[in-house]
Amino acid sequence: MRAAVVRTFGGPDAVEIAEVPVPEPGAGQVRIKVAAGALNPVDAGVRAGFFGGAGKTLGLGWDAAGTVDAVGVAAAWQVGDPVVALVPGVSDPLGAHAEYVVVDAGAVAKAPATVDAVHAGTLPLNGLTAVQALDLLDLAPGASLLVTGAAGAVGAFAVQLAAHRGIEVTGHARAGDEELVRSLGAAHFTAGGPRASSRGAWTRCWTRRCSVSRRWSGCGTGARTWGCGPGRTPRRCAGCGRGPWR
Ligand SMILES: NC(=O)c1ccc[n+]([C@@H]2O[C@H](COP(=O)([O-])OP(=O)(O)OC[C@H]3O[C@@H](n4cnc5c(N)ncnc54)[C@H](OP(=O)(O)O)[C@@H]3O)[C@@H](O)[C@H]2O)c1
Numbered sequence: 001m002r003a004a005v006v007r008t009f010g011g012p013d014a015v016e017i018a019e020v021p022v023p024e025p026g027a028g029q030v031r032i033k034v035a036a037g038a039l040n041p042v043d044a045g046v047r048a049g050f051f052g053g054a055g056k057t058l059g060l061g062w063d064a065a066g067t068v069d070a071v072g073v074a075a076a077w078q079v080g081d082p083v084v085a086l087v088p089g090v091s092d093p094l095g096a097h098a099e100y101v102v103v104d105a106g107a108v109a110k111a112p113a114t115v116d117a118v119h120a121g122t123l124p125l126n127g128l129t130a131v132q133a134l135d136l137l138d139l140a141p142g143a144s145l146l147v148t149g150a151a152g153a154v155g156a157f158a159v160q161l162a163a164h165r166g167i168e169v170t171g172h173a174r175a176g177d178e179e180l181v182r183s184l185g186a187a188h189f190t191a192g193g194p195r196a197s198s199r200g201a202w203t204r205c206w207t208r209r210c211s212v213s214r215r216w217s218g219c220g221t222g223a224r225t226w227g228c229g230p231g232r233t234p235r236r237c238a239g240c241g242r243g244p245w246r
Pocket residue numbers: 041125126129148149150151152153154155172173174191
């Protein structure tokens with residue numbers, strides 16, 4: 001079968017399409033015939049040598065969508081099941097960017113019936129990242145959440161999943177992405193940058209030198225005495241009180 005690998009680190013030209021044996025599933029594993037897989041920043045990192053592994057053959061690809069093709073002992077999937085899977089690893093000889101991939105059964109989920117494999121293949125890495133972050137935050141319905149990069153791969157999932165949990169989301173993204181971010185379920189939107197004031201539910205206080213460099217609430221109200229205000233660089237840091245800076 002064909003698989004995308006790197007043997008020498010570099011840019012996109014470093015990716016090789018290699019002929020390799022079809023992998024066999026062991027106990028508790030399944031083999032997926034890959035129909036589609038997303039390209040994520042981690043793939044570029046592996047390709048460029050960010051994670052090491054010089055001298056080895058490294059497989060690319062963390063996201064896969066396809067159908068179960070072979071099942072190992074005690075793997076609770078059936079041949080033919082449409083699935084998505086997370087294929088994590090920065091030092092393995094094979095990744096999801098291959099015609100077949102073997103993964104642990106626990107890394108496999110039923111593919112959504114409403115989208116094709118190309119779309120389903122974008123779910124595992126970024127969807128899991130967003131859902132795990134939300135699980136760790138453990139916010140109650142009605143809580144407020146600021147999602148930065150709200151139009152991005154992880155952020156767009158985070159906005160939708162948080163809104164689905166009844167959380168009041170403020171999405172931060174570029175101004176041109178406001179319609180998209182709101183359509184994902186964000187109740188508020190901000191495109192404010194370091195020197196701009198943020199409108200809506202969030203107001204920023206930025207300073208230049210303090211490690212406590214941001215305050216996400218209070219600015220423009222109580223913290224105004226420190227020099228904060230909409231559209232202004234604070235004269236003193238609301239975190240440490242040092243200043244003044246202009
Ligand atoms: N398992 C994990 O821990 C895991 C998994 C996946 C990702 N991540 C991390 O999560 C982060 C986001 O990844 P991603 O894949 O979602 O990235 P992404 O798709 O590139 O999304 C980032 C978003 O932020 C926007 N953005 C960048 N600079 C901005 C600015 N100054 N003002 C407003 N918007 C700005 C980008 O807009 P433009 O496209 O217009 O620049 C883009 O929409 C990264 O740090 C990544 O490493 C972690």
